[in-house]
Amino acid sequence: MAVTITDTRQIGPRTWTFTWASSLTDPxxxxxxxxxxxxITNHTSMSFEVAAGERLDIEVFxxxxxxxxxxxxxxxxxxxxxxxxxxxxxVEEFVDTAWVTRRRILETGRGxxxxxxxxxxxxxxxxxxxxxxxxxxxxxxxLEFTGLxxxxxxxxxxGWSYDSETGRVTLSSG
Amino acid sequence: MSAPTTAYDGxxxxxxxxxxxxxxxxxxxxxxxxxxxxxxxxxxxxHRYDAMPGLVxxxxxxTNCVGLGFIEAQNDDYVRYTPPRGTAxxxxxxxxxxxxxxxxxxxxxxxxxxxxxTGTFDGYVIVRRVRDADGNVIPLHGxxxxxxxxxxxxxxxxxxxxxxxxxxxxxxxxxxxxTQVRIIHLLGGYSDDIRVAVQSPYEGALETILPGQSPSLxxxxxxxxxxxxxxxxxxxxxGLWLYRPSIxxxxxxxxxxxxxxxxxxxxxxxxxxxxxxxxAGRISDATLPKYLVFVGQDAAPDLQGTxxxxxxxxxxxxxxxxxxxxxxxxxxxxxxxxxxxVRDDDEGQIIVLRLNASGDxxxxxxxxxxxxxxxxxxxxxxxxxxxxDPRREGDTPAEQLDLRATRWALYIGTADDMPDPDADEPxxxxxxxxxxxxxxxxxxxxxxxxxxxxxxxxxxxxQRNDGTTEVPDWxxxxxxxxxxxxxxxxxxxxxxxxxxGLWEAGVYQRPxxxxxxxxxxxxxNVYWEVLxxxxxxxxxTALVWNLRYGGVTAWNGLFTTFAFQEGDVSAVQSSAVxxxxxxxxxxEIHFAVNGTRRMTVDVVAETVTCAGLTEMGExxxxxSDDPAWEIYGALNLQVYMAKEEQYNSAAAxxxxxxLALGAPWIQRLxxxxxx
Numbered sequence: 001m002a003v004t005i006t007d008t009r010q011i012g013p014r015t016w017t018f019t020w021a022s023s024l025t026d027p028x029x030x031x032x033x034x035x036x037x038x039x040i041t042n043h044t045s046m047s048f049e050v051a052a053g054e055r056l057d058i059e060v061f062x063x064x065x066x067x068x069x070x071x072x073x074x075x076x077x078x079x080x081x082x083x084x085x086x087x088x089x090x091v092e093e094f095v096d097t098a099w100v101t102r103r104r105i106l107e108t109g110r111g112x113x114x115x116x117x118x119x120x121x122x123x124x125x126x127x128x129x130x131x132x133x134x135x136x137x138x139x140x141x142x143l144e145f146t147g148l149x150x151x152x153x154x155x156x157x158x159g160w161s162y163d164s165e166t167g168r169v170t171l172s173s174g
Numbered sequence: 175m176s177a178p179t180t181a182y183d184g185x186x187x188x189x190x191x192x193x194x195x196x197x198x199x200x201x202x203x204x205x206x207x208x209x210x211x212x213x214x215x216x217x218x219x220x221h222r223y224d225a226m227p228g229l230v231x232x233x234x235x236x237t238n239c240v241g242l243g244f245i246e247a248q249n250d251d252y253v254r255y256t257p258p259r260g261t262a263x264x265x266x267x268x269x270x271x272x273x274x275x276x277x278x279x280x281x282x283x284x285x286x287x288x289x290x291x292t293g294t295f296d297g298y299v300i301v302r303r304v305r306d307a308d309g310n311v312i313p314l315h316g317x318x319x320x321x322x323x324x325x326x327x328x329x330x331x332x333x334x335x336x337x338x339x340x341x342x343x344x345x346x347x348x349x350x351x352x353t354q355v356r357i358i359h360l361l362g363g364y365s366d367d368i369r370v371a372v373q374s375p376y377e378g379a380l381e382t383i384l385p386g387q388s389p390s391l392x393x394x395x396x397x398x399x400x401x402x403x404x405x406x407x408x409x410x411x412x413g414l415w416l417y418r419p420s421i422x423x424x425x426x427x428x429x430x431x432x433x434x435x436x437x438x439x440x441x442x443x444x445x446x447x448x449x450x451x452x453x454a455g456r457i458s459d460a461t462l463p464k465y466l467v468f469v470g471q472d473a474a475p476d477l478q479g480t481x482x483x484x485x486x487x488x489x490x491x492x493x494x495x496x497x498x499x500x501x502x503x504x505x506x507x508x509x510x511x512x513x514x515x516v517r518d519d520d521e522g523q524i525i526v527l528r529l530n531a532s533g534d535x536x537x538x539x540x541x542x543x544x545x546x547x548x549x550x551x552x553x554x555x556x557x558x559x560x561x562x563d564p565r566r567e568g569d570t571p572a573e574q575l576d577l578r579a580t581r582w583a584l585y586i587g588t589a590d591d592m593p594d595p596d597a598d599e600p601x602x603x604x605x606x607x608x609x610x611x612x613x614x615x616x617x618x619x620x621x622x623x624x625x626x627x628x629x630x631x632x633x634x635x636x637q638r639n640d641g642t643t644e645v646p647d648w649x650x651x652x653x654x655x656x657x658x659x660x661x662x663x664x665x666x667x668x669x670x671x672x673x674x675g676l677w678e679a680g681v682y683q684r685p686x687x688x689x690x691x692x693x694x695x696x697x698x699n700v701y702w703e704v705l706x707x708x709x710x711x712x713x714x715t716a717l718v719w720n721l722r723y724g725g726v727t728a729w730n731g732l733f734t735t736f737a738f739q740e741g742d743v744s745a746v747q748s749s750a751v752x753x754x755x756x757x758x759x760x761x762e763i764h765f766a767v768n769g770t771r772r773m774t775v776d777v778v779a780e781t782v783t784c785a786g787l788t789e790m791g792e793x794x795x796x797x798s799d800d801p802a803w804e805i806y807g808a809l810n811l812q813v814y815m816a817k818e819e820q821y822n823s824a825a826a827x828x829x830x831x832x833l834a835l836g837a838p839w840i841q842r843l844x845x846x847x848x849x
Contacts, residue, residue: 012738012787013841030242037223037242037321055520064242065259072430072516079221081230084304109306112225123512148327150430150456152516156465156508156523158490164534167497169506169525171467173490 003029003060011047019045020060027062034073035059051119055152074151076117078128080143082107086132090139091115094127120149178277182235182298184348184442185355185406187215187451189329190341190413195378202329203336207380207389210343210411215329217451223319228312229253230302231320232278236435236450237285238297238322245281245301247314257285257297258322268303268314278302295448324454330368330416330434331453337385338422341415342451343375344438346406353441355403355412359396360435360450367420368434369393372402373413380413393417396436406440421455428459428515458513466517467494470505477509477519500533540579540636541566542652543616544729545707548632550661554623558584560616560654561706562605562636565849574611579636581605582616583650586632588624595633595653602637624660631657692801695753700763702801709801709813709824710849713761713777720848723824723837724815730837732825733848736775738839739783743831745771750804765802765827767809772831785831787839790824 007019020029021044031039031046034057039046050056057071078091086107092099105113120126125148132140157174179186189211192199199211217236226247234243241258251269256262263283268274278300285297299320306312327333329340346352359366371391373380381389393415394400403412418434420426435452467483468475475482485492498504507522528536543560551557564578583600585593605614616634624630633653641647692702703710707729711718719734747766754762754774761777765784773784799821803810810823824836842848 009789010838010840011789011835012839015738015787017789036221037319040223040319064244067241070431077221081222081225082304109227110225111227111229111304112222114221122516123514148333148456150512150514150516153510153512153518155518155521156510158465158508158523160525162498162527162535164529164532167499167533168493168495169498169527170491170493171465171485171508172492173487 003062005058005060007045012049014051015047015049016056017045017047018058018060022062024062028064030061030064030066032059032061032068033057034075035068035071036073036077053154054119072151074119074122074149076120076126076128076145076147076149078115078117078130078145080113080130082109082111082113083132083141085134086140087135088133089113090131090133092129092131093117094129099129120151122149122151122153124149177273178280178300179347180349181280181442181445182282182296182447182449183233183280183300184346184350184447185352185438185440185449186345186347187217187414187438187449188343188345189213189215190343190380202327202340203333203385205329205340205342206337206385207341207382207413207415209379210345210375215342215451216325217328217330217449217453219323219325220320221323223321224316226253226314226316226318228303228306228314229318230278230304231299232302233300234320234322235298236452237295237448238299239285239450240323241321243283243297243299243320243322244317245299245320246317250313250315253281253301253314255281255283255297255299257283260285260297263296268301274301274303275305276302324431324433324452326431326454326456328453330436330451331432331455332416332418332421333455334421334458337383337387338418339383339388339415341373341380341389341413343380343411343413344402344406345411346408348442349408350442351408352406353404354401355406355438355440356399356401357396357414357436357438358399360437360452366395366397366434367418367426367432368396368436369417369419370396370400370436371415371417372400373415375411375413378411380415388417389415391415399439402438418455420457426457428462428513429457430514430516432457456514459515460513462511462513462515464511466509466511468507468509468522469494469496470507471499471502474505475507477507477522481509498527498529498533500529501531503528537577537638537640537649539649540564540577540638540651542728543582543634543636543654545724546632546634546654546656548630548656548658550658551619554625554660555620556586556624556630556632556658556660558616558618558620558632558634558656560634562614562616563849564611564614565846569846571611575609577638578608578611579605579614579638579651580608581637581648582618583635583637583648584618584632585635585653586620586630588631589629593631593633595635595650600635600637627659627661629657629659631655694751694763698753698756700753704799704801704814706814709811711763711775713763713775716777717845717848718763718775718777719782721811721813721824721837723813723822730824731840732835732837733840733842734782735842735845735848736780736782737841738787739781740786741783742785743771743774743783747771750809751802765809767804767827767829768807770829772809772829773827773833782833784827784833786833788832788834790826790834790836 003022005020009017011017059068089105091103129144131142159172189205191204192209192211195209196212200213218234220234238257244256247253252265254265261284266281282296282298371393431454433454437450439448463484464486466481469482504527506525509519509522511517543562546560564574567577568574582603585595587593635653636651637648639646640649694700699714707724708722710720763775764771765773809827811825812821813824826834
């Protein structure tokens with residue numbers, strides 16, 4: 001049981017397509033993006049969009065028991081179950097001194113909802129919440145998430161110079 | 175059917191810190207003794223995929239460990255559960271009119287840890303049915319997946335900055351006596367960085383501490399079974415204090431995830447049950463250096479090895495102490511690292527230095543020639559064509575002029591004597607426009623003939639003199655290769671004739687036309703610029719894209735500064751390409767397939783909008799020289815290929831609005847980068 005990523009191709013400004021193959025016959029594939037399940041499929045390719053500065057770790061298994069390797073992604077995935085009487089859910093981020101609405105998601109009877117946050121800064125604590133809205137325009141229960149984002153740090157962008165007299169490199173602030 | 179608060183769920187673990195027993199206190203950081211909270215201690219985190227309508231997952235036990243669990247439904251009312259790496263349990267009937275809707279139902283299967291313990295045991299979830307907005311029963315069907323994960327900073331993993339002690343309360347929620355409640359550290363794969371102490375509540379409350387304080391108890395490392403309670407009557411509670419030394423003192427190396435886990439076992443009605451309490455905390459080290467520098471001489475450095483230098487922001491500017499040696503290539507990597515020890519170590523910042531014999535840095539070589547073709551010429555000679563673009567050498571015209579190549583270097587050989595651009599002496603051909611930055615074209619015919627049926631290999635490089643006129647130092651590009659099998663009577667492009675009838679009126683055979691401008695709207699100066707190997711779409715002075723095809727891989731691509739925007743475009747449009755709104759707010763170019771608009775370019779917003787992008791399955795040769803050639807079911811965007819002397823459809827817009835690309839979409843920052 002082995003899956004090989006056979007092709008990684010940029011098909012758009014922010015979109016990559018991954019193609020893979022398995023040693024098994026007609027297996028089901030379990031596709032993980034940055035450690036989180038992105039899909040269960042019998043297809044052998046999938047496309048992913050990324051934000052500026054984001055890195056993409058894709059792992060594909062043909063075994064449901066396999067566990068993805070450890071990654072340190074920069075997004076939070078918020079998930080919540082449907083609330084009685086809700087017609088919509090407001091996803092908010094606490095910025096400076098106030099809650100800022102990032103997305104309003106309609107209640108469609110799906111039972112469970114997922115929201116992926118924007119790309120977040122490393123070593124920074126974030127507060128997010130999901131507020132349910134009733135048909136009467138009244139805010140209902142609130143589900144809060146607090147997390148210290150620890151992700152793969154941004155690539156260094158130091159300035160540098162080389163002195164051919166001394167043969168030494170000097171690094172400086174970028 | 176197993177109701178909650180029985181069997182597996184008979185003994186529950188709650189947070190503490192409430193002001194009254196059973197009061198609301200949901201913060202694991204404040205679970206510091208006092209009264210039991212109504213909030214269960216969250217152990218696992220789970221996400222639901224293809225969630226089953228009408229079903230809520232209220233709890234996932236720690237015995238599931240991490241991985242994928244599956245809930246299946248059948249016959250509208252039955253579910254069963256398969257824990258990660260486990261086997262499915264029995265089908266459970268949820269058709270009861272009350273319990274599944276109020277308290278939920280425990281559904282279990284046989285679980286197994288992927289590490290850390292031996293044997294098998296039950297992993298379970300508590301599910302609850304819900305009705306739709308009108309109060310109707312929602313039939314259960316399908317399969318849903320749970321991705322189950324450990325929880326960072328829960329009451330067991332703890333959290334830096336909020337003390338290293340927590341208290342939870344165990345409570346017998348069942349109607350039966352529970353006996354032999356014991357705890358032991360989970361084996362393998364888990365940090366043993368946890369100590370426990372048992373405390374009986376006094377008048378319902380445990381001792382209370384403030385964050386950072388410790389309770390007046392003696393803590394024990396549970397490496398062997400330790401009794402929490404010999405027995406618990408229904409409703410009886412027992413306090414369990416937890417302590418993580420590393421959270422307090424940073425005894426272990428910084429890490430983003432430090433896992434801990436214990437199992438609690440008990441007996442009820444002669445059956446043995448268990449729950450795993452587990453979580454993860456983060457451990458930081460403010461003294462970790464921010465930058466790690468690795469130096470590789472004539473090879474890439476090992477980024478997993480010991481860094482050559484470590485420095486912080488405050489150390490900048492920082493001079494690397496070891497001098498680099500002349501006549502070597504250096505690959506220097508700067509890896510950033512955060513306080514939790516996570517590194518950007520897949521590549522890092524790259525600094526490449528090629529030092530010549532004098533210890534000076536050699537400039538990068540010129541870019542490689544492209545659209546190279548080698549074909550038979552008369553009498554066994556070969557003819558070579560190639561292009562070189564000095565605009566690839568820098569960002570400004572001055573830089574491009576300074577760094578441009580000035581001559582071609584041709585390495586010609588046969589299969590028995592392959593040319594070697596690194597060792598052979600080339601045939602040098604001067605470029606024509608060395609005081610300009612316009613593209614160069616090579617047209618070279620070998621002076622001598624080659625043996626018929628032999629294969630001649632040609633490697634072509636561009637060279638720049640980095641020395642002096644008197645003592646030249648030719649800096650050479652990568653080679654671009656092509657080959658041809660020699661034919662003295664060479665076969666080339668087919669030639670033929672056509673006529674309207676039996677005699678008199680032959681059809682004029684028009685040669686392919688390249689290097690031309692095809693206007694979409696001359697008044698607005700919107701046009702195609704058709705060149706060899708590339709077709710550019712211009713909107714006055716704005717380049718929408720440059721579609722290149724037919725050269726080496728690096729040549730090919732749809733080069734653009736415009737952003738792709740996914741969206742449905744639909745309107746009646748009779749011509750394949752037409753101009754839409756054209757003012758300061760929007761300048762639109764519309765593309766249609768089979769009479770329906772499917773793609774729009776907005777020159778003001780710098781966007782290309784269509785239903786999607788995909789990879790083209792097959793590149794079509796074309797008999798049309800129209801840069802936008804409409805056929806039934808597709809609008810082909812064409813590029814002229816010199817070698818084949820005809821147009822090819824390098825991209826095609828389909829009736830579904832998806833733009834299929836025969837070459838990758840290459841996003842560039844500036845227009846100049848696309849040319």
